[in-house]
Amino acid sequence: MTGLLEVRNLRKAFQVKGADGLEELVALEDLSFDLARGSSLAVVGESGSGKTTLARIIAGLQPATSGSVTFDGKPLAPPRRLVDRIARAREIQMVFQDPFGSLDPIQRLGSSLEEILNLHYPGDRAWRRRRVDELLEQVGLSQEFRERTPRSLSGGQRQRFAIAKAIALEPRLIVLDECVSALDVSVQAQVLNLLSDLRQALGISYLFVSHDLAVVRQVCDQCLVMQFGKLVEMGPTQLVLNAPQEPYTKSLLAAVPRPGWRPSKRTQVHQ
Amino acid sequence: MTNAIEIENLRIDLPRSGFRKRVPVINDLNLCIEEGEAVGLVGESGSGKSMTTRAIMHLLPDGAQRSGSVRYRGQEIADFDRRTLALYRSRDLGVIFQDPRAHINPLWTIGDFLVEAVVANRQMLRAEATDRAIALLAQVGISNGSQRIQQYPHQLSGGLLQRVMIVSALMPSPAFILADEISTALDVTVQSEVMAILSELRQSNRLGMLFITHDLDLAAAVTDRLAIMYAGSIVEVGPSHEISTAPKHPYTAALMASRPSLTEVRRLQTVPGRPISAFEAGNGCVFASRCSFAAARCSVERPLARQEKDRSVACHFAADLAPAISVAASQ
Ligand SMILES: Nc1ncnc2c1ncn2[C@@H]1O[C@H](COP(=O)(O)OP(=O)(O)O)[C@@H](O)[C@H]1O
Ligand SMILES: Nc1ncnc2c1ncn2[C@@H]1O[C@H](COP(=O)(O)OP(=O)(O)O)[C@@H](O)[C@H]1O
Ligand SMILES: [Mg+2]
Numbered sequence: 001m002t003g004l005l006e007v008r009n010l011r012k013a014f015q016v017k018g019a020d021g022l023e024e025l026v027a028l029e030d031l032s033f034d035l036a037r038g039s040s041l042a043v044v045g046e047s048g049s050g051k052t053t054l055a056r057i058i059a060g061l062q063p064a065t066s067g068s069v070t071f072d073g074k075p076l077a078p079p080r081r082l083v084d085r086i087a088r089a090r091e092i093q094m095v096f097q098d099p100f101g102s103l104d105p106i107q108r109l110g111s112s113l114e115e116i117l118n119l120h121y122p123g124d125r126a127w128r129r130r131r132v133d134e135l136l137e138q139v140g141l142s143q144e145f146r147e148r149t150p151r152s153l154s155g156g157q158r159q160r161f162a163i164a165k166a167i168a169l170e171p172r173l174i175v176l177d178e179c180v181s182a183l184d185v186s187v188q189a190q191v192l193n194l195l196s197d198l199r200q201a202l203g204i205s206y207l208f209v210s211h212d213l214a215v216v217r218q219v220c221d222q223c224l225v226m227q228f229g230k231l232v233e234m235g236p237t238q239l240v241l242n243a244p245q246e247p248y249t250k251s252l253l254a255a256v257p258r259p260g261w262r263p264s265k266r267t268q269v270h271q
Numbered sequence: 272m273t274n275a276i277e278i279e280n281l282r283i284d285l286p287r288s289g290f291r292k293r294v295p296v297i298n299d300l301n302l303c304i305e306e307g308e309a310v311g312l313v314g315e316s317g318s319g320k321s322m323t324t325r326a327i328m329h330l331l332p333d334g335a336q337r338s339g340s341v342r343y344r345g346q347e348i349a350d351f352d353r354r355t356l357a358l359y360r361s362r363d364l365g366v367i368f369q370d371p372r373a374h375i376n377p378l379w380t381i382g383d384f385l386v387e388a389v390v391a392n393r394q395m396l397r398a399e400a401t402d403r404a405i406a407l408l409a410q411v412g413i414s415n416g417s418q419r420i421q422q423y424p425h426q427l428s429g430g431l432l433q434r435v436m437i438v439s440a441l442m443p444s445p446a447f448i449l450a451d452e453i454s455t456a457l458d459v460t461v462q463s464e465v466m467a468i469l470s471e472l473r474q475s476n477r478l479g480m481l482f483i484t485h486d487l488d489l490a491a492a493v494t495d496r497l498a499i500m501y502a503g504s505i506v507e508v509g510p511s512h513e514i515s516t517a518p519k520h521p522y523t524a525a526l527m528a529s530r531p532s533l534t535e536v537r538r539l540q541t542v543p544g545r546p547i548s549a550f551e552a553g554n555g556c557v558f559a560s561r562c563s564f565a566a567a568r569c570s571v572e573r574p575l576a577r578q579e580k581d582r583s584v585a586c587h588f589a590a591d592l593a594p595a596i597s598v599a600a601s602q
């Protein structure tokens with residue numbers, strides 16, 4: 001079995017203004033890993049570790065400085081032409097923490113979904129309408145939501161709709177960046193169950209970026225730990241979280257509140 | 272034991288666009304905090320946690336209508352004259368917010384920020400205040416305080432800045448700490464550090480604290496008692512270790528069951544719908560519309576909080592539900 005996604009020696013440097021002129025800020029350094037077909041890979045690490053940068057490169061929203069990303073055996077470069085972007089959209093979709101930025105606040109949900117379908121599969125209007133019904137149902141939004149606008153939705157409903165858009169074209173990979181982090185616990189649970197169910201039903205792969213280890217355990221079978229843009233360790237989620245090998249992973253785990261936990265000053269401080 | 276803070280039958284109504292009349296955002300809230308005691312206020316967004324902070328500071332939004340009472344050391348704060356209120360806010364209360372960058376002037380040095388308030392209210396002279404700031408910075412693990420006080424906020428990481436905010440709250444030697452989601456924006460390792468520091472300082476200075484968060488496990492770890500809030504009311508109160516191991520209100524149990532676990536994967540119990548605010552709750556139990564145990568009575572009659580030893584639960588069926596709820600919460 002070959003990987004769906006193969007990342008090799010990926011590097012991303014930003015030019016930032018420093019004390020004396022432009023400086024190089026290395027967000028990703030020599031990152032290599034595979035994502036198997038149908039697998040759900042977590043990318044965890046603290047803020048600034050490079051998770052979003054990685055997600056954006058894989059979703060084609062940002063170029064890498066060097067290194068390569070291969071999707072289904074083909075090199076993945078940022079799509080330049082419209083046809084490339086359309087083709088990419090059928091393979092990889094992205095869901096953000098706050099989907100509002102990527103949604104038209106006043107376009108009705110039904111028409112927004114139909115528009116995507118029409119762009120890719122023009123013709124057959126009846127099929128499109130059925131497909132919209134099906135998509136809304138899959139993410140647990142009743143038919144009444146067809147006529148609603150993103151502005152009138154709660155955070156959880158909005159995230160469900162963003163997921164409906166992401167699965168509309170049946171992509172093989174969905175990149176999710178902190179997609180449940182802003183949700184209340186009781187709503188977060190609904191979305192996490194939805195993500196597990198969709199993966200079962202559709203066989204989609206996830207690249208699931210999160211800072212929350214418990215959330216990651218719930219939806220991912222593989223887990224990659226990052227610090228300062230470098231890979232710290234990677235393996236089956238259960239192993240990484242039950243028997244972490246690296247001190248950094250251990251310190252992350254030790255700091256998560258849980259029954260019987262006490263805060264401690266021993267954990268590393270970032271100055 | 273005397274109470275530092277007593278909130279009794281508090282109701283707050285606010286003007287809201289789309290509504291002709293003011294709507295309630297806090298409804299019949301009761302909560303007491305003893306001197307030196309740490310109480311955790313846990314709830315989801317919109318439940319009224321920050322409005323409770325503002326009620327304790329007596330700093331409500333324009334147009335707010337308040338009834339009931341909030342007392343500090345036995346005195347109604349609404350009766351404070353301007354000067355007393357100003358001193359109460361700046362000296363008796365130490366307030367720490369979620370986002371330090373929103374509450375610090377970016378053009379001031381850390382030193383000015385820490386020293387200015389206590390000098391302005393004539394509590395200390397500048398030199399004395401500077402010494403205290405440096406000493407407190409050392410206590411929160413910032414050893415190079417004399418250099419740090421010359422820096423500007425943008426030169427400090429979020430974790431360091433939040434520790435500066437703790438120092439700022441402690442500068443006037445307050446009796447009571449109000450902490451609203453102070454670690455929500457921090458990485459877990461930094462959160463652990465900041466909370467350990469705060470707990471230590473609180474215990475050595477015997478400070479009372481209201482610790483507001485949406486994270487029940489975190490709150491349980493740093494407080495003596497927990498109050499669980501939903502739609503503007505408190506549905507359950509009790510010792511932290513008891514609430515977090517044996518909840519009695521269906522909402523508390525649901526909160527625990529919907530949180531994924533670090534050690535095992537199981538299908539998460541979900542609560543249908545979304546958290547609501549006080550004005551969306553009808554006359555019945557605030558949680559009735561989402562409660563899987565709700566009966567007809569629940570949607571028409573608001574349950575009163577029933578006290579049993581050191582626990583209090585506002586649920587018509589708390590006694591009958593105990594076995595079912597303990598199963599739900601432990602799943
Ligand atoms: N457009 C950008 N320009 C400059 N620096 C950036 C840019 N995007 C990200 N960075 C920097 O790259 C590092 C990694 O950021 P990010 O990928 O957002 O981390 P994470 O998502 O893990 O918090 C950080 O130091 C961040 O400041
Ligand atoms: N300044 C304000 N004006 C009108 N309504 C407000 C204002 N601040 C908060 N609210 C409303 O009051 C309710 C409680 O809000 P808040 O106390 O901020 O909740 P929490 O801190 O628990 O998330 C919410 O319905 C919110 O929309
Ligand atoms: Mg990020």
Ligand SMILES: [Mg+2]
Binds near residue numbers: 322
């Ligand atoms: Mg709040």
